[in-house]
Amino acid sequence: MQPSFPNERIDKFVTPANRFIHTEASSGIVLLLTALAALIAANSVIGPQFESFWETPVGVRFNGFVWEHPLHHWINDGLMTLFFFVVGLEIKREIVSGELSKKGAIVLPVVAALGGMVVPALIYLSIAPHAPAGWGAVVATDIAFVVGCMALLGKRIPDSLRVLVLALAIIDDIGAILVIGVAYSHGFYLVPFLLALAGLGATALMQWLGVRPVAAYWVVGILTWVAMHQSGIHPTIAGVALGLMTPVRPWVDETRFDHFLAWAKEAIEPADVAPNPESEHVRRAVARAARESISPQRRLENSVHPWSAFVVLPIFALANAGVVIAAVDPTDEITIGIIAGLAIGKPVGILTFSWLAVTLGIARKPDDVGWPHLFGAGMLAGIGFTMSLFIANLAFTGTQLELAKFGILAASVISGLAGMAVLFLVTSGGRSRREQGSGA
Numbered sequence: 001m002q003p004s005f006p007n008e009r010i011d012k013f014v015t016p017a018n019r020f021i022h023t024e025a026s027s028g029i030v031l032l033l034t035a036l037a038a039l040i041a042a043n044s045v046i047g048p049q050f051e052s053f054w055e056t057p058v059g060v061r062f063n064g065f066v067w068e069h070p071l072h073h074w075i076n077d078g079l080m081t082l083f084f085f086v087v088g089l090e091i092k093r094e095i096v097s098g099e100l101s102k103k104g105a106i107v108l109p110v111v112a113a114l115g116g117m118v119v120p121a122l123i124y125l126s127i128a129p130h131a132p133a134g135w136g137a138v139v140a141t142d143i144a145f146v147v148g149c150m151a152l153l154g155k156r157i158p159d160s161l162r163v164l165v166l167a168l169a170i171i172d173d174i175g176a177i178l179v180i181g182v183a184y185s186h187g188f189y190l191v192p193f194l195l196a197l198a199g200l201g202a203t204a205l206m207q208w209l210g211v212r213p214v215a216a217y218w219v220v221g222i223l224t225w226v227a228m229h230q231s232g233i234h235p236t237i238a239g240v241a242l243g244l245m246t247p248v249r250p251w252v253d254e255t256r257f258d259h260f261l262a263w264a265k266e267a268i269e270p271a272d273v274a275p276n277p278e279s280e281h282v283r284r285a286v287a288r289a290a291r292e293s294i295s296p297q298r299r300l301e302n303s304v305h306p307w308s309a310f311v312v313l314p315i316f317a318l319a320n321a322g323v324v325i326a327a328v329d330p331t332d333e334i335t336i337g338i339i340a341g342l343a344i345g346k347p348v349g350i351l352t353f354s355w356l357a358v359t360l361g362i363a364r365k366p367d368d369v370g371w372p373h374l375f376g377a378g379m380l381a382g383i384g385f386t387m388s389l390f391i392a393n394l395a396f397t398g399t400q401l402e403l404a405k406f407g408i409l410a411a412s413v414i415s416g417l418a419g420m421a422v423l424f425l426v427t428s429g430g431r432s433r434r435e436q437g438s439g440a
Helices: 011-021 026-042 047-053 071-096 103-127 132-138 143-156 159-183 190-209 214-231 236-245 254-267 277-292 296-320 333-359 371-380 385-395 398-439
Strands: 057-062 065-070
Touching (some): 026 047, 026 296, 026 385, 071 159, 071 214, 071 236, 071 296, 071 385, 103 159, 103 333, 103 371, 132 333, 132 398, 143 159, 143 371, 143 398, 159 236, 159 371, 159 385, 190 236, 214 236, 254 277, 296 385, 333 371, 333 398, 385 398
Antiparallel strands (some): 057 065
């Protein structure tokens, strides 16, 4: 039986908070609430002040040196690097030991994700040929919202469909990252880029040498981000690269950790109520071994993910989801192109490419996932939100950006509600049969 830690008075507040944070739908709920708050603020009497706040210049001035940008810029290019770092960690985990490591199982989500990027982009370009830069805003999927929507549907969603959608969303993220790096980087400066590569090289060298303090990697990572920012390549790419470089194997394997535990059991006397220097040394060594028995990738993902999901993304939503609805023309080609690309292009592209891959024998569909299931999941994939807003900020400015943001928000609402409705309807019969079978 697992032992418990001593109870503290604060536990009555911390325990429910931890339970909420580790609920699948929680990050999507927080993101939705902050997006609604931004919309309400932008369309209220404080709208002008709310918008101008994000344009407040923030930076460093020292002896003639000036490095300043609007607060909005620091959020999108700086704070969001932490989000992309977590994305890199998740991609690394999936590639090494997750769904992306399974050769046979990965074909369908790869093909589906490809269809979910190509078809929406083509639909957008056909509707909005005068604003072609916005095509990237319709290729992305918001994992937090998609996972949250499926969590709200509960056990009626087949596990194989959850796995398929998660793999699809991860691959979708990889595609969006490539789009950002290739299509939305502005200018190129060789010297800062070489310095950024040197930072990544220094990270690899530190790993090879066995440098353990995490603080050292944060310092090198921040310097790498600064160099990438000045190179013209979008600095969030540095976050992804550092996430992908994070080791997935623990420094202390299970066998070595078992030796530490056996050593501690022999070295620490039960009568040692107050640790003496020798037993304190043993306890510290075991504590270090326990920490290092978890891979750096897993430790960082566990520690940084809550900050990304419950701090970084909500701040991003506050800074980017505010749209003055009265000032937007909902019939503009940018708005219509984005709504059609996400709400129609995503499900059509995912379903069509998947059907072709299965029909041609390239991929295999899980037995308990029907085409209506996949269509409903494809509709949920039309929730672009975070990544779509991020790319829209790179593609547009001014009125065009407001049109794009309105289209993204509208498409996300349509896709979320329609996707959940379709999945609810197509899984109702299957759930009833399962319940009857379990009752029998």
